[in-house]
Amino acid sequence: MDEKRTVVRGPAENRNMPLSWRKETKPHRFCPGCGHGIALKALGEAVGELGILDRVLYGCDIGCSLLSWDFFNFDSVQTHHGRTIPVVVGAKRARPETIAIAYMGDGGGYAIGAQHLVNAAQRGDQITAILANNTLYAMTGGQLAPTTLPGQKTGTTPYGREVRKTGAPMQGPELVAAIAADGAYVARGTVGEYQQLKEFLKKALRNQMEGRGFSFVEVLSTCPTNWRTDAKATWAFLRGEMARYFKVGELRVPEPVAGGEG
Amino acid sequence: MMDEQRVLKIIVAGEGGQGVQSIGELLAEAAFQAGKQALYIPNFGVEQRGGVSVAYVQIAEEAIGAPKFLYADLLAVLSKRAAERTKGYIKPGTIYLYEESALAAPVIDDQAVGIQGYETVAPEGFAKMVGAAAAPASSPPVDPSIRPVGIRAAQTAKAELTPRVFNIIVLGAITKLIKVLPPAGVKEAIAKKFGAKFRENPELEALNYQALAKGLTMIETEGQQ
Amino acid sequence: MTGNEVVAWAALVAGADFMYGYPITPQNEIMHYWARLAPHFGRGFLQTEDEMAAGFAMLGGALVGKKTFCATAGPGNILMQEPIAMAEMMRIPGVWVIQQRGGPSTATVIYSQQELRLTTAGGNGEGLRIVYSTAFHQELFEYTIKAFNRAWEYRFPTFVLGDGYQAKMREAVTLFRPEARGWTLTPAEPLVRRPGIPALDRDPVHLRNTFNIEEELYDRLMAQLAAYDRLTPEVVEWEVEVGPETEVLLVAHGIVARAAKQACAMLNRQGYKVGYFRPITVRPFPGAALREAVAANPNLRLLVVESAYGQLLALVKAELYGFTNAIDTLLKPGVGITAEEIMAAVTARTPKEVRPGG
Numbered sequence: 001m002d003e004k005r006t007v008v009r010g011p012a013e014n015r016n017m018p019l020s021w022r023k024e025t026k027p028h029r030f031c032p033g034c035g036h037g038i039a040l041k042a043l044g045e046a047v048g049e050l051g052i053l054d055r056v057l058y059g060c061d062i063g064c065s066l067l068s069w070d071f072f073n074f075d076s077v078q079t080h081h082g083r084t085i086p087v088v089v090g091a092k093r094a095r096p097e098t099i100a101i102a103y104m105g106d107g108g109g110y111a112i113g114a115q116h117l118v119n120a121a122q123r124g125d126q127i128t129a130i131l132a133n134n135t136l137y138a139m140t141g142g143q144l145a146p147t148t149l150p151g152q153k154t155g156t157t158p159y160g161r162e163v164r165k166t167g168a169p170m171q172g173p174e175l176v177a178a179i180a181a182d183g184a185y186v187a188r189g190t191v192g193e194y195q196q197l198k199e200f201l202k203k204a205l206r207n208q209m210e211g212r213g214f215s216f217v218e219v220l221s222t223c224p225t226n227w228r229t230d231a232k233a234t235w236a237f238l239r240g241e242m243a244r245y246f247k248v249g250e251l252r253v254p255e256p257v258a259g260g261e262g
Numbered sequence: 263m264m265d266e267q268r269v270l271k272i273i274v275a276g277e278g279g280q281g282v283q284s285i286g287e288l289l290a291e292a293a294f295q296a297g298k299q300a301l302y303i304p305n306f307g308v309e310q311r312g313g314v315s316v317a318y319v320q321i322a323e324e325a326i327g328a329p330k331f332l333y334a335d336l337l338a339v340l341s342k343r344a345a346e347r348t349k350g351y352i353k354p355g356t357i358y359l360y361e362e363s364a365l366a367a368p369v370i371d372d373q374a375v376g377i378q379g380y381e382t383v384a385p386e387g388f389a390k391m392v393g394a395a396a397a398p399a400s401s402p403p404v405d406p407s408i409r410p411v412g413i414r415a416a417q418t419a420k421a422e423l424t425p426r427v428f429n430i431i432v433l434g435a436i437t438k439l440i441k442v443l444p445p446a447g448v449k450e451a452i453a454k455k456f457g458a459k460f461r462e463n464p465e466l467e468a469l470n471y472q473a474l475a476k477g478l479t480m481i482e483t484e485g486q487q
Numbered sequence: 488m489t490g491n492e493v494v495a496w497a498a499l500v501a502g503a504d505f506m507y508g509y510p511i512t513p514q515n516e517i518m519h520y521w522a523r524l525a526p527h528f529g530r531g532f533l534q535t536e537d538e539m540a541a542g543f544a545m546l547g548g549a550l551v552g553k554k555t556f557c558a559t560a561g562p563g564n565i566l567m568q569e570p571i572a573m574a575e576m577m578r579i580p581g582v583w584v585i586q587q588r589g590g591p592s593t594a595t596v597i598y599s600q601q602e603l604r605l606t607t608a609g610g611n612g613e614g615l616r617i618v619y620s621t622a623f624h625q626e627l628f629e630y631t632i633k634a635f636n637r638a639w640e641y642r643f644p645t646f647v648l649g650d651g652y653q654a655k656m657r658e659a660v661t662l663f664r665p666e667a668r669g670w671t672l673t674p675a676e677p678l679v680r681r682p683g684i685p686a687l688d689r690d691p692v693h694l695r696n697t698f699n700i701e702e703e704l705y706d707r708l709m710a711q712l713a714a715y716d717r718l719t720p721e722v723v724e725w726e727v728e729v730g731p732e733t734e735v736l737l738v739a740h741g742i743v744a745r746a747a748k749q750a751c752a753m754l755n756r757q758g759y760k761v762g763y764f765r766p767i768t769v770r771p772f773p774g775a776a777l778r779e780a781v782a783a784n785p786n787l788r789l790l791v792v793e794s795a796y797g798q799l800l801a802l803v804k805a806e807l808y809g810f811t812n813a814i815d816t817l818l819k820p821g822v823g824i825t826a827e828e829i830m831a832a833v834t835a836r837t838p839k840e841v842r843p844g845g
Contacts, residue, residue, distance in 0.1 A: 019686055054684040057551065062697065070693040073686035075679035077550060077694040079543065080573055086540035090547025090555065091679075093533050094505045098551055098680060119536035287657065294659050303656035325623075327749030328742065329652045330823040 020044035020053055022073045029067045033234055035191040035221030036064060039132055040071055042198040043101070047074065050205055052099045057091050059084040061104035061113070064139045065132065068103060082113025089116075089125045099208060100127040107137045110146040110170045117176065117216075124181030124213045128204045131172060131216070134223040135242065142226030146170035149245055154226075169245045176216045177251035183213025186252040190220035192238050193248065200250065212254050220246055269322040270440060271331045274432070275348045276340030276361075278315045281429025284455070285338075286317025288433055291451035292443045293321045303329040314347045321442060338436055340364060340415075355407050357439055361432070362412040411439065413480055419473065426466075427473035434477015445478055490653040493624050493660055494558065494584050495520035497631035500664050502672045503582070504553035505531040507541040512596035513651040514558040514586040538563040542570025545581045549574075550694070552677030554635055558584035560651075562593065564602050564609075571644050572610035576696045578711070579678065580638040584631065584647045586654040589821035598651035599821040600741055600794040604801075606648050607770035613708070615715045617722055618646040618770040620741040624660040627653060630767075632665050639673040641718050648769065650794075652742050652823060715771070725773035729762035729780045729787075735833050736762045736780060738803055739792040740769055743824050747792055750829035758843025761833060762787075769799075774806035781812055788813045788836070792829055796820040 017023060021044050030036045047056055056074040060066050062081035069078045079087045088100035109117050109131040120127060136154050137143040143156040147169050151160040177186040185207040189197035197219060204215035220242050224234040272289060276282040286302045293300035298321055305316040320326050333353035339345045339360045352358065415431040423431075430452065437448050452470050453460070460467035494517045498506070506525070508518040522532045535541040541557045548555035559567050564585055574581050587602040589595030608614035617637050619630040631647050638645035665672060678694065685691035698704040726744070728751065729736060735754075739747035744765040751763040764780050766773050781787060789812055793799040796818050804814065817824065817832045834842065 022686070022691065053686065055680070057547075057679055059547075066697050069695055069697075070691075073691050075685060075692045077577075077679065078696050079546075080569060083539060083543040083570070083573075086535065086543035087547040087550075089533075089535075089540075090505075090507060090544025090549075091551045092547070093507075093531060093544065094548030094553035094555065095551040095680070100547075115536050116540055119540070290657050299659070301656055301658045303652060325749075326658070326745070327826045328746040328823055329656045331825055332827055 018044050018048045020048040020073050022070060025070045028071060030064065031223075031225045033222060033224035033231060034064070035134060035219070035223070035238075036068065036132060038191040038194060039130070039197065039219045039221060040068055040103075042194060043103070043130065043201050044072055046198055046202040046205055047072070047099075047101075050202065050209065052205070052209065055097060055099045056101060057088060057098050058101045058103065059088045061102070061108035062139075063105040063108055063137065065103050065105050065108070066139075082108045082111070082116065084108065085113060085116040085120050085125075085127070085129055088127050089120055092125065092127050096126070099205065101205075102127060102129045104129070104131050105138070106131060106133045106135070106145045106147040106170070106172070110172055117172075118179060121176045121180040121184065121214045121216065124183060126208050126211055126213060128201075128208050128215045128217075130201065130204070131218045132221040133172070133218050133242075133246065134221040134226075135169075136223065136226055138223045138226050142223075147172070147246075149241055171246075173216060173218045173251050176214075180214050180216070180252060183207070183254050184252045185212070185215040185250075185254060187216075187250040188218045188220065188246060188248050190238065190243070190248050191222060192220070192235070196248075203250075203253070207254065218246070220248065268324065269320050269326055269331075270336075270442060271334050272319040272321070272336045272338070272436065272440065273334040273348055273351055274317040274319070274338040274340070274436070275344035276315055277344065278313055280315065280340050281432075282315040282317050282340065285429050285433045285436065286319050288448065288451045288455060289319045289321070289436065289443070291454065292437075292448040295447045295450055296443055298323060298442070299326050301326045301329055314341070314343050316344070316348060321440075336436060336440055338432060340432065352408060356409070358408055358410045359432075359435060359439060360410065360412055361416055362414050363416045365412075411435070411481055413477075415477065415480075418476055418480065422476070423469050423473055427469050430470050430473035431477040431480070434474040434479075435481055436477075437474075438478045438481060445474070449474060488624070488660060489516060489655055489657050490624055490627050490649060491516035491558075491586070491655070492520050493627045493662075494631050494647070494649075495524060496662055497628045498556055498582075498635070499524055499528060499530070500662070501632040501635035502554055502675075503530065503556050503635060504675070505533070505545075505548045505555045507533050507535050507544040507548070507555065507557050509535055509538045509541050509559070509563060511538070511560050511563040513588055513598075513654040514560050514584065516654070517558040517584060517586075538566035539569055542567045542581075542583075543573070546570055546574055546577075546579045549579050549581055549675070550678050551680050552675050554580075554582075554639065554675045556582040556584065556635070558586065560586045561588040561590055561596075561602070564605055568605065568609040571616070572612055573696060574644045575610060575612055575615050575711075577694055578642040580642045580645070580675070582631070582634045582638050582645050582647070584649065587648065587650040595821060596651065597821075598794065598823055600650060600743065601796075601798065601820055603648070603740075603769060603793075603795060603798040606646050607802075613712065613715075614770060615711055616644045616646060616770050617641065617718075617768065618648050619724075619767060620648045620744075620769045621653065621767075622740075622742050622744050622765075624653070624656075624658050626767075628660055628662060632670065636670075636673045637722060639675050641714075641722070643715065643718070648741065650742055719771040722768060723771050723773045723776070724767035725776045726765040726767060727763065727776060727780050729764065729783045731783055732760045733762035733784055733787055734760040735837070736764055736787055736789050737792060737829065737833075738764045738777075738789055738799070740766050740799055743792055743794055746824050746826045746829055749826040750833070753826065754830055754833055759833060759837065766802075769802065772802050772806060777803065777806050778810070781807060781810055785812075788815060790815045790817060790829070790832060790836070792817040792824055792832075794819055794822055794824055 084102040092100040290302035
């Protein structure tokens with residue numbers, strides 16, 4: 001039941017779309033300009049190239065990430081807001097050959113489910129957590145998130161985030177890197193750098209495949225709907241203001257995982 | 263001594279670390295071995311760490327109901343605080359077994375209410391409280407059929423054996439008083455519970471059996487009160 | 488042995504693969520015993536960061552085809568309702584052992600029957616669960632095994648509802664391997680990660696618990712309610728002693744039922760005409776059996792006895808809608824109830840002129 005099989009590439013008719021993408025559910029349900037589609041594309045390609053389609057259990061959080069539930073050609077489960085990490089931890093512990101992926105937003109990972117992120121990292125659970133950071137709660141209409149930038153207007157900070165009252169943007173990967181058990185892989189990518197992001201995701205998955213430890217990738221993402229930005233302004237916010245607070249790069253790389261290809 | 267429910271109800275109360283729960287476990291185990299029904303439940307309130315420790319044991323021929331009960335047929339009290347905590351379980355007819363070093367010998371006086379002579383001077387209100395458990399304060403003096411039985415288990419253990427077997431002396435005394443468990447069965451229960459410890463330390467095994475024998479013989483069950 | 492130890496042994500012989508747990512009194516020793524036993528039998532244990540994590544991790548384990556369980560109490564049971572709701576929605580099996588403690592809030596770590604409502608009907612749904620309320624250690628053992636079988640047979644969250652007394656008390660129990668009694672263990676099937684490569688050998692499995700339109704949810708729920716109605720006659724269990732002569736019917740569940748049964752026997756010895764009804768499954772509730780018992784005598788009075796303030800009473804009343812029998816109560820939230828107290832409640836309510844011998 002658990003034998004490992006390798007699928008590097010799908011049948012010819014699927015060549016234009018990664019085998020890991022579910023053709024029947026495309027086009028996807030995200031808003032125009034949303035970063036989720038890009039992050040998920042990178043994840044799908046990474047899974048496909050690593051040949052682990054049959055081993056993946058993909059859990060998606062509540063928030064816009066739930067819309068990815070039927071995005072892929074691998075098994076998935078929608079969980080509750082903030083609870084995706086414990087679900088995939090439970091699966092991983094019960095059947096360790098599973099490649100457990102938890103996909104969530106910044107609210108799910110850094111607010112309501114922060115205890116799960118912190119403890120899974122600290123225990124060194126061999127799962128891959130991917131967190132899309134778009135600086136706010138998107139599905140509920142754009143409220144303050146732990147990652148909201150100073151001065152940024154949201155539904156619950158209509159006059160802009162005041163750091164003295166609600167704190168500064170959460171530095172998630174920095175937190176995880178500080179506390180994660182040995183063998184952790186921690187990085188922050190961005191939908192603005194697709195190849196780099198895919199590379200980070202592949203390394204994070206390979207870290208799990210090789211049984212080293214917890215892996216975590218924060219993905220800087222876009223939300224033009226709630227940012228109320230056009231394409232140009234969206235891109236400018238991602239590459240400009242967000243990049244000033246959130247440094248893209250790798251924070252923890254276990255020695256043997258260096259190099260994404262292979 | 264059993265009531266209409268045909269269940270013998272025992273409470274052992276003392277300080278944490280006196281071995282109270284072991285006595286409860288051993289009584290239940292010996293009862294199982296004797297083919298009886300037995301139910302033992304420790305108190306496990308917030309006080310379970312370093313406070314008063316209470317063991318509730320019921321022994322019967324038929325199925326036992328609730329794990330706790332209102333009145334004890336035998337109440338064994340090993341410390342002052344334990345006496346205070348369990349006074350509400352006394353009823354007419356209760357055998358009140360107590361450690362003399364913790365509670366001075368009670369003076370039984372038909373005119374008095376309940377058990378007196380708590381240490382040298384009864385703490386204020388103690389006699390009334392003990393009595394009140396058995397009968398309302400306005401009622402006539404409590405039934406003198408409450409049987410106080412004092413033992414010097416602590417002194418005996420320290421002087422003749424080892425302080426560690428204090429609780430086994432008490433267990434012997436209880437076994438003698440309740441009359442329903444064969445002493446050989448209680449000895450077997452001790453062997454079963456502490457088997458591993460005894461293999462490591464055979465001397466301890468002998469000390470435990472001597473303690474049991476001391477407890478069985480240190481009180482006279484006949485002629486008391 | 489203690490009830491907590493009994494549960495750990497029962498889970499072991501019932502084929503439990505993995506326990507996810509978080510410390511809370513009075514269930515801790517279930518984790519202790521399990522954690523000690525598990526490695527010797529190839530089973531797993533993980534202590535999580537809270538009860539929500541434990542509950543959701545159970546679901547993850549069950550999804551990939553393992554038999555998972557957890558034990559909790561009081562405030563932990565409250566947190567556990569969130570994963571239980573997901574299990575209910577998505578029909579993910581699991582076994583929860585609840586050792587009830589006093590409430591609300593932190594209250595006592597000792598005992599109560601105040602988690603009946605939460606365990607049978609908690610969550611933001613219809614309470615589609617199977618809940619066994621045990622009274623003796625033998626039952627704790629046998630119903631824990633049964634709970635694993637029922638959970639994986641019907642795929643509804645399944646509970647063993649115990650309490651602090653059962654958790655901590657010692658009484659005799661006969662342990663056995665279920666197979667030795669001819670009991671078949673229900674196998675655990677994976678819901679995801681079945682054999683084959685998704686998109687090549689089989690379709691991917693996408694499990695969903697979010698619905699876009701009301702009717703979509705309605706259809707799903709009605710199908711689940713129908714499934715629950717079908718299982719009800721198969722799983723419902725009760726104990727009853729009643730006859731046409733019965734004047735007072737004691738109704739109690741769990742450990743209080745022990746006292747009720749004892750009071751019933753003693754009162755009958757004294758000449759009172761007392762019967763006894765005990766739901767063993769408190770969800771689904773044995774309503775038809777209760778109605779039949781009450782119908783034994785049109786003048787029968789009920790005495791509902793529980794260590795809670797009307798949680799069992801509410802279930803009884805709902806089942807007896809339309810009956811005119813009087814319902815008396817002995818309600819002691821968070822406190823144990825003895826046979827003597829029940830006897831006193833019965834005799835006090837029996838008019839002097841009809842008291843046996845009086």
